Amino acid sequence: MADAAAATSTTDPLSAVLYQSLDVVQRTFNAIPGSAVLVRYVKSSHQNDPYRTILEVILIIFAIRTLLQSRTRAEKSGKNFIKLEEKEIDDLVDEWIPEPLVAPLDDTSRTELASVPVIAGASGPKPKLVNGKTVVNLASYNFAGLAGNESIKEKAMDTLRKYGLGSCGPPGFYGTLDVHVQLERDIASFLGTESAIIYSQGFSTICSVIPAFCKRGDIIVADRGVNFAIQKGIQISRSTVRWYDHNDPNSLEEVLESVAKEMKKKRLPLTRRFIVTEGIFQNDGAMVDLPKLIKLKLKHKYRLILDESFSFGVVGRTGRGLTELYNVPAAQIDILVGSMANGLCSAGGFCAGANVVVDHQRINGTSFVYSASMPALLAVSASAGIEMLVSTPSLLTTLHENVLAVRSVLDKLDCITIPSHPASAIIHIFIRSSATGSTLSPSYVPTFSGVSSSANAAHKPSNPTSVLSRDPEQFDIAAEERLLQDVVEEALAQGVLITRAKRLRGQEAVEPRPSIRLAITAGLTRKEVEKAAGVVKSALIKVLGKRRY
Amino acid sequence: MPSQPSSPMAFPPPGFSKRKSAIALPPQSTAVSYLTALQQADAKARSNSASSAATVSTLSTPALSTSSSMSSSSSSATTVLDDDPYDPKHDGDDGLSRPAVPPTSEQVFSTIHSEFGHCGNQTYRHTSKYSGGAFDPANSHEPPYYILLSTYISYIFLIVIGHMRDYFGKKLRSANYKHLMPSNGYAALNSDFDSFYTRRLKARMDDCFSRPVTGVPGRTIALLDRTSSDYNATFDYSGTRTRALNVSSYNYLGFAQARGGCADAVEESIKRYGISACGARLEGGSTDLHLQAEALVARFVGQEDALITSMGYATNSTTIPALASKGCLIISDEFNHASIRFGVRLSGASVRMFKHNDVQDLEALLREVISQGQPRTHRPWKKILLIVEGLYSMEGSLVNLPAIIELKRKYKFYLYVDEAHSIGAMGPHGRGVIDYFGVNPRDIDIMMGTFTKSFGASGGYISGSTALISRLRLCSHAGPYCESMTPSVLTQIVASMASIMGVSPPLPPASPLATPTRSLDVAIVEKSFIGPAPAAALPTWLSLPPQLRDGSEGKERLRRLAFNARYLSRALVKLGFITYGHDDSPIIPLLIFNPGKMCLFSRMMLERKTPIVVVVVAYPATPLVTSRVRFCLSAAHTKDDVDVLLKACDEIGDVLDLKHGDGERWTLEEVMRRATELVRMP
Structure with a gap:
């Protein structure tokens, strides 16, 4: 090309200037080391295949155009965009009628709201309701009976006088108090993990922990019956999810194997893999077989995220949770989440694990980073709660005895089924299906006790990509809830406060079966608990019995 | 409160029982009785701290500052002073524990100066209200190009060096990178790409983040002193504490208090309700x-x-x-x-x-x-x-x-x-x-x-x-x-x-019993x-207490906050800094741009004679170039505190070359002298 340019230099002064500057550009270009190679390459490729040059030029133009096009404008220029006149837009704006912000309350919701129990004054084993009635409380989470403990209150008041109430800042910005650090240490040494991190709300803990570790492309294998907070955490994480049948280790194993097969077949790269489940399930009180779970996770090289919100402070000799009950070192659980609000009658949640696990959350746990740290006096109360659990094992012994006492009263009842584990302090009561008299209900009675899949083994396994199992239980939500609410009110009339398990119908991944959820406490004596259980029993018989066919 | 016209924040001297009367104040609320009471409390505290051998090497610190006056709550003098053993720099020469000007006989303050500053001058007040006119979509001054360029170059440097360290670190010291590399059939827990910013950029200035503190996050805050010998991987705590001026906590109205009517109410509620609602x-x-x-x-x-x-x-x-x-x-x-x-x-x-x-x-x-x-x-x-x-x-x-x-x-x-x-x-x-x-x-x-x-x-x-x-x-x-x-x-x-x-005021006794139901009257009858x-x-x-009940202290707090917010944001602009946001906002971001200056700013603030704790924020919380320091003012700050902050910013701003704002500039002295004028300007 250079020769051609030089040869055609002629008369026109304008073109002379042009050629001169072109010459300068060319010389500079040639001066760049390696430019000769490029020129030679272009020349020879053009010689061999002139069409290719055209194609490449088009490609370059296209690439530049794509790069220049901003992401946000893509929608406007997309073929789906309809160009409208201003007048037309004005008309469309005028015509548009939005739906109401929320659906107006119907009668069911109104009754539901009105039936929410309100305690006047302190909550505890025997609180007073706003109507002046003193009741025995089997509804609030006061498992170890720490609510109203005088020594904890004293400590809280001392803390108040040193720290004030609020921490007025997120942990990163001067919201980390020494009492928070102390509580983290207390939890870690109580459970036997390397370290722990505290969040200021129990619910938001696991919602934030899951997406901190599980990213797009990672694999989560989760139980179909996990609680709402876990469902939301999984949803946010955008990971690939595989579901296994509720509390069924065999199903878990099948799913783990199918995932391994799939990975091998598609030659997918190694990604993070997690098993997510609960220690004691919030939705029905069932308990996982932890040793089996750990065996599976080690075999298939998964990390375990275990939500112990309803087992921490509840099971085990001193309330350390499932790890104590099964005598498994807590270090075997990669990410252990619990709630200080449920287990220690304080507030907040925690995540315990190895240092790398905890430190990662200090910058990646969104609800840790972007929220104010918890008030100092609540952190101190939680620390004091742990101290009580350790120093007074009788608290937990009483709790376990009370749980047994309630179970021995209710287990014999044939109008209900109890899916909860015998050691669980939250006890869910389902209506035995025939008792509703609903035509929808088949004779199938769910049996959740431990490894129960032998009956299901004949069936084809459920599809792991869907959260719904192959043969979901059938129940009439509205009818069962009505019946159970009658039971709740009947018990309340007899002086025992119990509650239905409240759900977000329509927002849950799988609609949990309506149930009554008892929360047993160590704050009551065995006699009182037995009596209260007797009241619940007679209420159940009274309401469900007369509706039986 | 007619007897104390100077300040609604003023408060009856110790020994006055709040429950008996809201209006009639004992006539002896003079400076003499106030100081006598304080001296007695001080002596009591001294004897207390001397007798308790458990305190941590703090026996030398006198327990009371002149202004740590009592609230009228049931708490005794000594409990107030329990805060002080944390505080090695107690002498008050830093202006944190004791105001520079002692209170006059008319001014008796109900708050602890280190929690909620004593500011009796009524001209240092303002009302936070929209002045009307066109809405200014917040100022956005552009810095000079060399600042932008050096900021980008800083980041490129940080990134290149970070990647080099990662590359060689993985080869030579793989033990430190275990959680970032697949091992034993497990994928890495964190991807090194995701955590690159945390490890290679933030870790360099980790000493400026998550500083642990103790006590009330009020006007001042007590930092737990820490040092790091391994480039912020771990911290050693010396056990000492530094009290610093707190312009970081979201304590806008200064209600972060361990003393006073709100804390008393909270204590009562713990007695009545326990800790949790379960x-x-x-x-x-x-x-x-x-x-x-x-x-x-x-x-x-x-x-x-x-x-x-x-x-x-x-x-x-x-x-x-x-x-x-x-x-x-x-x-x-x-x-x-x-x-x-x-x-x-x-x-x-x-x-x-x-x-x-x-x-x-x-x-x-x-x-x-x-x-x-x-x-x-x-x-x-x-x-x-x-x-x-x-x-x-x-x-x-x-x-x-x-x-x-x-x-x-x-x-x-x-x-x-x-x-x-x-x-x-x-x-x-x-x-x-x-x-x-x-x-x-x-x-x-x-x-x-x-x-x-x-x-x-x-x-x-x-x-x-x-x-x-x-x-x-x-x-x-x-x-x-x-x-x-x-x-x-x-x-x-x-x-x-x-x-x-x-x-x-409470309704006549004929009013219905205060049964707490949802039907509680929340309807708004008046126009406003x-x-x-x-x-x-x-x-x-x-x-x-009466001054909370009649809302006078609440109003006072609002007016103090409004003054402080406006004063600081306008003063910083007059000093030549680039700030963001509206003048009335109690949050005032001061632009720093270069990532390296950010941690320097934070450290220099902390090392001053009157230490100041500040929040520095950078990418990813802000766009890459606009790293900033964010001041959150409070009603608890006095005008003197804002002056201290301004002086610090002025000096550090000169050293770090932060003054790139345009517009008229004033000297620090002029700003401090014409503070009220500055605030009242439209």
């Missing part, structure tokens, strides 16, 4: 206190009903999914808080963002989305929810609320205003941006806010029409699944809120929603 709101975790607090919040913000959640973050993240779902559109300001984004993602609705605070861009977007409808199908949207914040916590900018309400009338979207930072902190009556702009609260469909900031508590609220709130009680995730707010926090909210509002809290709306056992 359960979710719908499952046996509701107490009468929840209903009372919710009714008071609704009245405070001028709505029909309110719902309280136990965590501010969760207030957004659990409510938004209950408001919008698939087929709905959420329009969100680009700088909205992480909790809003979290909630929006959970909701499953479509999202569009508009340029921060840009009403024109918002209108163009609204016209586009309404006319185009849903993507692909072009069905009309079920509803459109616009989510904005009242005061943006990283920008210090206020939302252009009047213009947005104007748009709302035309485009029929629902408006969700997150007042996390503005509630309590803005407006002549502390009712947030609504009050600041003087708009009708009922023009806003959903009002959200938090109690962490202005009220010195924690958690948040959603407020709106009765229909909305009732629905949310059942449908928001918090109702059945989140723990309910603890009674102590609720009490702090009620007490601080009532003292901002003032409490109207702003008025005192009815005595019947408060818990019967709550007894606030």
